[in-house]
Amino acid sequence: xxxxxxxxxxxxxxxxxxxxxxxxxxxxxxxxxxxxxxxxxxxxxxxxxxxxxxxxxxxxxxxxxxxxxxxxxxxxxxxxxxxxxxxxxxxxxxxxxxxxxxxxxxxxxxxxxxxxx
Amino acid sequence: xxxxxxxxxxxxxxxxxxxxxxxxxxxxxxxxxxxxxxxxxxxxxxxxxxxxxxxxxxxxxxxxxxxxxxxxxxxxxxxxxxxxxxxxxxxxxxxxxxxxxxxxxxxxxxxxxxxxx
DNA sequence: ACAATAACTAACAAAATAGTGAGCTATAAA
DNA sequence: TTTATAGCTCACTATTTTGTTAGTTATTGT
Numbered sequence: 001x002x003x004x005x006x007x008x009x010x011x012x013x014x015x016x017x018x019x020x021x022x023x024x025x026x027x028x029x030x031x032x033x034x035x036x037x038x039x040x041x042x043x044x045x046x047x048x049x050x051x052x053x054x055x056x057x058x059x060x061x062x063x064x065x066x067x068x069x070x071x072x073x074x075x076x077x078x079x080x081x082x083x084x085x086x087x088x089x090x091x092x093x094x095x096x097x098x099x100x101x102x103x104x105x106x107x108x109x110x111x112x113x114x115x116x117x
Numbered sequence: 118x119x120x121x122x123x124x125x126x127x128x129x130x131x132x133x134x135x136x137x138x139x140x141x142x143x144x145x146x147x148x149x150x151x152x153x154x155x156x157x158x159x160x161x162x163x164x165x166x167x168x169x170x171x172x173x174x175x176x177x178x179x180x181x182x183x184x185x186x187x188x189x190x191x192x193x194x195x196x197x198x199x200x201x202x203x204x205x206x207x208x209x210x211x212x213x214x215x216x217x218x219x220x221x222x223x224x225x226x227x228x229x230x231x232x233x234x
Numbered sequence: 235a236c237a238a239t240a241a242c243t244a245a246c247a248a249a250a251t252a253g254t255g256a257g258c259t260a261t262a263a264a
Numbered sequence: 265t266t267t268a269t270a271g272c273t274c275a276c277t278a279t280t281t282t283g284t285t286a287g288t289t290a291t292t293g294t
Contacts, residue, residue, distance in 0.1 A: 001250095007283060008249055011148065011173050020227030021151055021220055027230070028223075029146025031128065031252070034138055047271050056128050058253055063272060072230075084261055085270045095230055102222050103138055106145075109219065110137030113144075113190075113212055118280095124253060125279055148282070164241050175283055180242060201291055202240045 027072055032057055032065055034103055037092065040075065041100055045090045066090065074099070144189055149174055149182055151220055154209065157192060158217055162207045183207065191216070 002009060015022035028034050035054060039045075044053045050062055069075045074096040080087035120126060132139035145151050152171060156162075161170045167179060186192045191213040197204035 003249065006249060007173075008281090011282085014173050015148070015152065018152070019155075019224060020231055021155070021224040022227070023231060024223040024227035025146055025151055027227075029142055031132070034142055035132065035135070038136075038138070048269080056124075056131050058255095059272070060254075060274090061252065064252090066272095083270085086260080088271065098226060098229075102219065102226060105219050105222065106141035107136060107138040109215060110139070110141035110144075112215075114137055114140060120279070123279060125251090128252085165239080175285095176242070177244090177284080178282065181282090183242095200240085203290080205241065 027074065028099065028102075030065075032061065033069070034099075034106075036062070036065055036069070037074065037096060037099060038103060040090050040092055041097070047088060069096075144191065145216065145219075147182075149178065150186070151216075151223075153179070153182055153186070154191065154213060154216060155220060157207050157209055158214070164205060186213075 012026070016026070028037075032054065036050060039050055039053045044050050047059075047062070047066075051057070051059065054062070066075065066077070070077055073093055075090045075092055078089050078091060080089050129143070133143070145154075149171065153167060156167055156170045161167050164179070164183075168174070168176065171179070183192065183194070187194055190210055192207045192209055195206045195208060197206050
């Protein structure tokens with residue numbers, strides 16, 4: 001649980017108010033998140049498919065990240081009718097989709113950085 | 118100190134190898150970092166100027182972030198000759214500069230997200 | 235002598251994030 | 265009846281990141 005009045009929280013709030021850049025970074029800046037969004041965009045849009053795509057993630061962590069992304073309206077969770085056991089599909093919202101080109105820029109940046117350029 | 122063989126570290130490495138996007142996110146995804154880079158780009162390129170720009174940051178944290186950014190070759194530290202006490206100026210490398218347009222995209226994204234669009 | 239400034243670092247504590255292992259619901263197939 | 269699948273959640277520990285407090289070096293101004 002987050003402490004509402006820790007300096008940590010206060011600073012987070014300060015940065016969010018200072019510039020929306022910090023809001024964006026708090027959304028995409030934690031582990032697995034960008035990879036999950038990318039996986040969904042590539043069709044790995046169900047829990048078990050993501051587990052295959054990201055073999056090192058634990059179910060608990062995957063579940064937490066998906067819940068957070070849902071709260072942030074980056075993804076929407078839809079149950080798939082008439083499936084047994086009941087299936088769930090995750091869909092990117094337009095907000096989520098609009099991150100994809102930014103991910104491409106970051107990826108390109110990271111590649112040239114890796115090469116020491 | 119980081120533990121080299123924690124699952125945490127192993128997963129970090131896995132993600133870096135998987136896609137350079139994750140490298141980029143590890144660079145810009147921690148607190149204050151984007152704001153520091155932006156401040157330098159705007160001319161707040163000395164320790165005491167950054168403290169003014171970011172009144173809530175502690176000196177220890179600022180120092181740590183600057184050292185990390187230097188190791189990552191995002192910034193370069195230069196002493197200013199003939200200043201007393203000795204001044205230090207931080208300069209963005211081309212790698213650092215090339216983050217600025219990405220920050221703008223993220224900022225724009227964050228703004229529309231804030232508005233609930 | 236003492237305070238002030240610039241630019242830190244060290245030792246530590248607090249908070250937050252990431253990961254572990256078990257368990258749950260429901261159905262159906264072997 | 266046990267096992268399997270899908271999609272989780274709970275209580276917990278480990279690890280990492282953030283923040284706190286005090287102190288350092290060197291020089292000038294009072």
